[in-house]
Amino acid sequence: MSGPRQRGRVLVLLFLVWIGACSVDGPVSDQKFFALAPLPSPHEYGDVVIDHASREAGEDAVVFSHWSHRALYTCRVCHFELPFAMEANGSGISEKANRSGHFCGACHDGETAFGHTEENCSKCHTGVPADKESSFKKFRKSLKLPKGDYGNKIDWVAAERRGLIEPQKSILEPDFKLIAYNQEFEVSAAWSMISPAQFSHDEHMQWLECSNCHPDIFAIEKKGTQHFLMKHILDDKFCGACHTKVAFPIDDCKACHPSMKY
């Protein structure tokens, strides 16, 4: 009965079961874990190319730098108070909307920041990543920002804690007060040799609104979050929604897994 045809079927079956087991969070055997993509240079880390309708309208795409904005405003201002999506080109920004005070236009109105006027087009619509290296270095030096190891190579959290930058927490509520939710917890790693990750709500809440993460990215009960594995974080899920391209990148293992030895 066990001819080569049957054996072939069993092998195919085993292969499928193995693939199935891997994709439903079985043992992580994903080689990608160790093959992180090379990071852009510090002044380009967090840059986003936005091209909703720019090029169609004969204008260069916008290259948005997170670093110059996050020094002045927290993430919640743009991603909560203003309707900026977390993905490039997910927000439906238009020139008309900007000129009527929405999106970029909420600040870029000629008062808070330079306006959306003709002489300023090229400040944002730079097309290719503009050469911001010198302005980035000047900015980092003038504010004496603490050094980080990855990403922008700036320790933004420490910079905010030390008062070297004072990113505005709200542009809509003059007497905005943070909710004092400061629960900290430990997330044990799926691999036995990896030390647990330490999570601080307080550190995140200095920048974010609860709904930036809850309930879409993380359930509000620890056990309610399914598939929370490093391999998914690498795919921009969970922590990876911010910590692969804007917040310090996951190359910085120790920033989250402080007792890790490597």
Add this chain to the structure above:
Amino acid sequence: MMRNGLLLVALAVVVLSQADADTFGTKKRTPKPSEYGNVVIDNHAARVDSDAVVFPHWLHRAKYTCRLCHVDLGFAMTAGETGITDEDNRNGLYCGACHDGTEAFSQEETAENGDVILHCARCHSGGKEVEFESEFYDFVEDLPRARFGNRVDWLKAEEQGLVELKDYLEGISIDRGSLQAPREREIAVEALGMPSIIFSHEKHTVWSGCELCHPQIFPIRKGEKVYDMQDIFDGSFCGACHGSVAFPNTDCRLCHTEDVL
């Protein structure tokens, strides 16, 4: 035969797990203000070769209370659960209670020259480009703004008399005197540091009366049912309305209004 069955099962595991892989751990798309609260109703439309109904809550809530449809007319709170048929509508139930040619347009009308004009596509608009009488942005232009959902502050709009809500339909609703709304209630929160919810019966009863929430969603005795925020996010309790039609659960401080020190 059995092995083939196993193969199929294994294949299904792979396919299902891949499908699931796309949805977890990511931020969901925020619906456009004009889409927020839209419900696709497709009970029998496909069977009778018609397009699904795309029901806009924003247009209806600007004219009627929630209570009128979800209590007096018996519309369920979940799309497709009511089981509306064309016959029901033509007999004055559900949509047909208003869409009768008097209160609102009916399925068809006869023009002065005797031609029959069909209005099917005005509701059965799924997948079609339909030009409506009321376009969202024109409609909401003069209404007070809010930051989420339809980006309309419906409560304020009602308070300022910018929308007038009908709460009574002849032959369907019961003519009754109004009740004094119970006092505001503070709902303490277990999570450390989260401000309490100050719940206003008054704000809710304008739209929902008592019977839309009690006793099915909320028992009337305090502490009878224990629920948490995840239940609400999952569409139960406050989440029966807040998250799909009433303002979404995006800004904690809209409900957790206790002063933060």
